Amino acid sequence: MEKLKAVKLNDDEFIKMARFCNAGDNHEDNKKRAVLMGFDDAVGIAPGAIIRMGANGYIGKNSFVGLYCYVNGNVQIEDNVLIGPGCALPAGQHKFDPATGWFSARTENDGDESIKIGFGSWLCAHVTVTPGVKIGRANLICAGAVVTKSTPDYAIMAGTPAKQIGYIDPETGEYIWNKGEQADE
Numbered sequence: 001m002e003k004l005k006a007v008k009l010n011d012d013e014f015i016k017m018a019r020f021c022n023a024g025d026n027h028e029d030n031k032k033r034a035v036l037m038g039f040d041d042a043v044g045i046a047p048g049a050i051i052r053m054g055a056n057g058y059i060g061k062n063s064f065v066g067l068y069c070y071v072n073g074n075v076q077i078e079d080n081v082l083i084g085p086g087c088a089l090p091a092g093q094h095k096f097d098p099a100t101g102w103f104s105a106r107t108e109n110d111g112d113e114s115i116k117i118g119f120g121s122w123l124c125a126h127v128t129v130t131p132g133v134k135i136g137r138a139n140l141i142c143a144g145a146v147v148t149k150s151t152p153d154y155a156i157m158a159g160t161p162a163k164q165i166g167y168i169d170p171e172t173g174e175y176i177w178n179k180g181e182q183a184d185e
Contacts, residue, residue, distance in 0.1 A: 074114035084125040091115045
């Protein structure tokens with residue numbers, strides 16, 4: 001993705017832009033919003049999403065970023081990914097500075113703090129993925145999970161911190177639950 005240049009808007013243009021960016025949660029507007037933000041038209045961006053990609057960040061084709069998500073830094077979202085509303089993907093950390101007694105205002109790199117969301121994965125509502133985590137292919141990350149460690153392909157993850165509670169059979173699509181993780185029906 002090429003770096004976008006700052007654009008100065010008059011008051012009327014700003015009001016129209018703000019309304020467009022925060023309304024119209026439908027397929028057509030989500031595609032237009034993605035293009036307006038500098039992404040391919042095969043991406044969907046819902047209203048209220050804040051996306052500030054780092055130099056190595058991208059969103060793959062046929063992927064969707066839901067309502068009021070926060071994506072910041074070197075986040076790599078592969079093709080066919082669904083990100084539900086209110087998810088947070090902050091690729092970077094603030095470091096405590098003992099000389100000043102507070103946390104730095106900017107991210108300081110000490111390693112690979114990028115986030116990668118694998119092909120075909122679904123992050124349900126309000127998932128947080130912490131810096132440095134790599135989500136495997138076709139993962140189901142349950143609502144409200146906080147993913148602090150990288151995950152294998154076809155994993156079903158839940159909780160805070162997230163743990164694997166099952167997996168998806170890649171041949172049948174069936175959910176296979178770890179013993180004791182699925183309530184009887």
